Amino acid sequence: MSIDPETIKKERSAGWREALRAKTKNKDRIAIERVHMPELEPEIRVHHQDREVNRGLTLAQASLEASRCMDCVNPTCIEGCPVSINIPKFVKYIENGDILNAASTLKETNALPAVCGRVCPQEKQCESRCFYVEKLHKPSVAIGHLERFAADFERDSGNCNIPETLPPNGIKVATVGSGPAALSFAGDMVKYGYDVTVFEALHEIGGVLKYGIPEFRLPNAIVDFEIENLRKMGIKFVTNFIVGRTASFDDLKEEGFQGFFIGSGAGLPRFMEIPGENYNGILSSNEYLTRVNLMGANSDESDTPVLRGKNVAVIGGGNTAMDSVRTALRLGAEKATIIYRRSEVEMPARVEEVKHAKEEGVEFMTLCNPVEYFADKNGRVNRMRVVRMGLGEPDASGRRRPIVLEGSEFDLHVDLVIVAVGVSPNPLVPASLPGLKVSRWGTLIVDEDKMQTSLPEMFAGGDIVRGGATVILAMGDGRRAAEHMHAFLETERRGDEGTK
């Protein structure tokens, strides 16, 4: 799935690229400071769930930032991208003022560029492999911001490039789920000429992009626009359809589906199983964010409003915890606190999310862990007991192991607690297919290169395989699965033709 080095070399030697490189000396490129993404002021944005924090780069900013890229002979940034975006190519298109071609380049390998430009942890992926970081120890080219810029520009221009697809081959394939893994798979399969249907259990397409990520990070309108592009490519979407319940896999096979991509995600919340966790006012982050993001339960008109709190604690240190605590602020919390058992350095959340959270007034209690909850006479949580933690020797993960400091407990007043300590895979699909090999944790066991399950016509990716992963990793899975399902179905088809 990676880009052929000869292709990279050939494209790099295109006349316009050479001219662009000659226009500005490398030392002048290096002298440019990395762009700062304009942001909505914290005191404004903290009152609005649906106002995006990052405002996007202007054309001038994007152009200047793109000129920092030195169009390396050996672009290691591409190796850092799970979907192998041709990064130097799209960045140089931006520098050259050809934004629409930049967007087309993104779409060669990325079905959801506007999404990835907003939610990818670029600092751990492409940007961490940038020449600036690896060799010069300076801030990388802002690849993520540029990706978002190109995708947004194309959308706003009204001239959206719809990637080309091969002629239909008449073979039906289906996805179970409509999150990033499934959409990425669908986007590649339709390009190969397949008749693709995306089945989604909920009433909205997008999976975690819609129910999990708040609008102040990823507006639903952006997701809908990307999905509409996929629809224009010929992908069909069916909502309110639970594969394994509304219809079985056998039913779908009888309807002619020959290949399945399982991208049903990991929507089962995990809790810490500590005393008092059953009290009212203690929610999983899944429930909290789904109610707000998908059900509009933060609205005054909602029939099933989400619980609000003045004094909110969120347990966890990942992006989901950041999303939850920042949502709580926007819903009127006077105090919103992250409680995390390791230190800030070990937090899995994107650096930008932590920065934004702090700017908005979120408090961080690190090296602390809840041990018990208490409630008022109505059963509503009103206090939590927290113990201080130390960090011991690195554990098997390489991170320092959190150790309880005995006798260090203290109490905090809270009236809402969101538990964001991770998720588990959706058990429905494995339960519907007894022949499917499943790990101890409920994740599907796949060939890691092909993403093929123990049932040859079933492929899988995203959280249902990984347990929990980023959007871009899920998309990478989808792409790999598409490549190998295509090879599998081609082999099957040739085999059938041979026997006729």
Add this chain to the structure above:
Amino acid sequence: MMNELYTKYMGLDLRSPLIAGSCNLTDNVANLKEIEKAGAGAVVLKSVFEEEIYLEYASELKKLGPMEDNLEFLDYYDVEIRQDNLKRYLDLIASAKAALHIPVIASINCVTSQEWSFFARKIEAAGADALELNLFILPSDLRQSSSDNENTYFEIIRRVTSQVTIPVSVKISPYFSNLGRMISDISASGIKGMVLFNRFYSPDIDIDQEIVKSAPKLSSPGDYRLPLRWIGMMASRVECDLAASTGIHDWETAVKLMLAGAKTVQLVSLLYKEGFKAISNFNTRIATWMETKQYASIDDFRGKLAMGPQVNPAEYERVQFMKTFSEYTR
């Protein structure tokens, strides 16, 4: 008619004073059924060890691949593994209770105190008849003072006993500066039973390879003398039942320990060496001995040779020491 081997331990009715102690043999229902069939009075399930859970976490991480990709998923992964282990243990308790008629005693190894007290409640809810706390606090942490170590024992006991209504016993080591006082104080802390003693890992050295290795894990026949001494000394000085553990390799040793004052004896190494049939053999031999001695019940002879409450153990020990070594004059 009550069986002559009947005894009461921690308020539980046992048909025999022989208990299958906590070990790898007591971690599945098939074995537990065989143990019951062989005539054991109760079983202590394999202990849940915090360190074992950690090792499993390390092993699972290796299977998952690079941490960086899944950092958010893996951040509390150890908690999930722990919960999975604990759930399996609760399932074992429930299955054991459904399959057996004899009491089922759950066992947990406690390193930190606050994490286990809540789990104790779940153990009770799963149906365990009693809970044995294997207080495995090594006396080799140089950062802790003696009193810090000892205080941890009482803190653990306090937290756990406040959470459950089933009887709680503790299994302790002999490594205290005043073991007698410690046994006495622990017995008054609200527990119903005390098991003397647990076994720590023992190192040995291979002089050929010049490496440190593990000493044999099973007890030796002579190991019973330590619990014998302390049970004999403390049986009339404690507020709970005493159970003997380690070094019980023949039925005579079991009788000795009961004469010294033990309510029950726990068998582990013997079961590895001779299988579960050893329980049945012991029951038969003990019953025969009782008949010979005209004892109608265990209570008729239990504690008969315990040190009386009026004797000061320290003085008794000094006198015995002098007497014993004076016999070794040339």
